[in-house]
Amino acid sequence: MNNKKVAFYTLGCKLNFSETSTIARSFREEGFERVEFTEEADIYVINTCSVTDNADKRFKTIVKQAQKVNEDAFVIAVGCYAQLKPEELADVNGVDLVLGATEKFKITNYLNDLTKNDLGEVHSCEIDEADFYVGAYSIGDRTRAFLKVQDGCDYKCTYCTIPLARGISRSDKLENVLNNAAEISAKGIKEIVLTGVNIGDYGKGEFGNKKHEHTFLDLVKALDEVDGIERLRISSIEPNLLKNETIDFVAESNTFVPHFHIPLQSGSDDLLKLMKRRYMSGLYSDRVGQIKEVMPNACIGVDVIVGFPGETEERFLETYNYLNELDISYLHVFTYSERDNTPAADMEGVVPTKVRKKRSKMLRGLSAKKRRAFYESQLGNTYTVLFEGENKEGYIHGFTENYVKVKAPWDPGLVNTLHQIELTSIDEDGLVRFEFASEKVAV
Numbered sequence: 315m316n317n318k319k320v321a322f323y324t325l326g327c328k329l330n331f332s333e334t335s336t337i338a339r340s341f342r343e344e345g346f347e348r349v350e351f352t353e354e355a356d357i358y359v360i361n362t363c364s365v366t367d368n369a370d371k372r373f374k375t376i377v378k379q380a381q382k383v384n385e386d387a388f389v390i391a392v393g394c395y396a397q398l399k400p401e402e403l404a405d406v407n408g409v410d411l412v413l414g415a416t417e418k419f420k421i422t423n424y425l426n427d428l429t430k431n432d433l434g435e436v437h438s439c440e441i442d443e444a445d446f447y448v449g450a451y452s453i454g455d456r457t458r459a460f461l462k463v464q465d466g467c468d469y470k471c472t473y474c475t476i477p478l479a480r481g482i483s484r485s486d487k488l489e490n491v492l493n494n495a496a497e498i499s500a501k502g503i504k505e506i507v508l509t510g511v512n513i514g515d516y517g518k519g520e521f522g523n524k525k526h527e528h529t530f531l532d533l534v535k536a537l538d539e540v541d542g543i544e545r546l547r548i549s550s551i552e553p554n555l556l557k558n559e560t561i562d563f564v565a566e567s568n569t570f571v572p573h574f575h576i577p578l579q580s581g582s583d584d585l586l587k588l589m590k591r592r593y594m595s596g597l598y599s600d601r602v603g604q605i606k607e608v609m610p611n612a613c614i615g616v617d618v619i620v621g622f623p624g625e626t627e628e629r630f631l632e633t634y635n636y637l638n639e640l641d642i643s644y645l646h647v648f649t650y651s652e653r654d655n656t657p658a659a660d661m662e663g664v665v666p667t668k669v670r671k672k673r674s675k676m677l678r679g680l681s682a683k684k685r686r687a688f689y690e691s692q693l694g695n696t697y698t699v700l701f702e703g704e705n706k707e708g709y710i711h712g713f714t715e716n717y718v719k720v721k722a723p724w725d726p727g728l729v730n731t732l733h734q735i736e737l738t739s740i741d742e743d744g745l746v747r748f749e750f751a752s753e754k755v756a757v
């Protein structure tokens with residue numbers, strides 16, 4: 315122990331959460347004690363995201379929050395936003411150090427001098443230097459672990475800054491992924507969620523070249539064989555990379571759960587072309603059809619962007635109607651906002667902010683309707699639920715294999731346990747009530 319304390323704040327996606335955990339472990343190895351972000355610490359690390367709306371405002375608020383607890387603390391920014399706009403972050407009052415994509419995992423090398431400076435120091439890199447892979451997984455933060463299997467992206471979607479923030483597509487070695495998965499399970503974590511920027515591209519860059527040594531299906535099959543893992547969840551996967559063979563394998567697997575999250579972004583083929591996505595809506599419908607054919611109770615989540623340049627009323631309605639007809643379970647709606655250095659930022663047909671907001675509201679309404687219909691279709695079925703660790707206003711929550719969110723009165727004995735339950739009814743808050751199918755016996 316070096317008697318110093320460190321606290322972390324993570325913005326953005328599951329990948330950032332897994333990387334914060336890895337960074338936190340490197341601090342622990344140097345003898346730091348990890349405390350909550352609301353507690354007094356000597357160092358505050360903020361893992362930033364560039365997708366977050368109002369990312370700069372959000373960042374400033376978090377820095378202020380840290381300074382309120384300890385104004386003398388050393389504040390470090392890492393993550394996607396730190397790579398994209400290092401100088402901007404360094405200029406924020408109170409920030410001492412900004413580390414780019416290659417430097418964030420070497421963070422403890424920068425801790426010899428923790429004196430606060432008037433100006434934040436930047437250690438960044440050109441993004442094409444971020445061509446090596448650093449493994450990560452989260453543990454201890456949640457009952458689920460996020461296991462990073464891949465990083466970066468070689469696609470060129472016209473709205474996206476992620477390739478600029480995270481670099482080329484590269485993967486962890488299959489052997490490392492399997493070892494990490496076994497390690498996570500040995501620690502008593504019941505569910506592992508596979509994460510990455512473009513996980514369907516798994517295998518690319520595994521041995522430092524652009525070739526696919528393994529495929530995503532190879533990864534899925536190998537993980538399915540690892541002893542001791544209770545549940546595996548594929549997080550978000552591009553529709554063109556989700557092959558029917560993978561869908562069929564998941565249907566037969568005992569550990570991979572029937573839940574898919576597949577970015578669509580638009581139901582208009584014209585917009586998909588403008589976005590430079592690598593599929594048309596027809597392929598998307600086929601994937602959904604295949605999933606539902608082999609797993610009728612599967613949960614399917616969809617990412618969709620509203621207000622992309624060129625999204626006329628007609629094209630928006632095309633998206634709305636397409637999603638309305640499709641057999642999916644919920645939507646994640648993103649309101650388009652211009653990002654520097656992306657082709658979409660210079661495109662014609664800019665959609666007024668007010669219209670973007672209205673469309674986003676319409677799709678969020680559609681999402682609620684879809685989720686409700688999905689939950690209703692599941693009532694009477696028996697599933698296994700994994701209970702989570704938080705007491706939220708007297709309730710404990712959990713998720714079934716197919717991502718139905720259930721609630722029960724708070725009972726600490728249920729935390730991080732799996733139980734067979736029967737879904738009985740839907741509460742006013744939209745969550746599902748249940749009965750224990752087998753005398754509260756953990757499975």
Ligand code: SF4
Pocket residue numbers: 467468469470471474475476477511512552
């Ligand atoms: S697939 Fe497209 S949206 Fe996703 S990370 Fe790659 S470039 Fe960005």
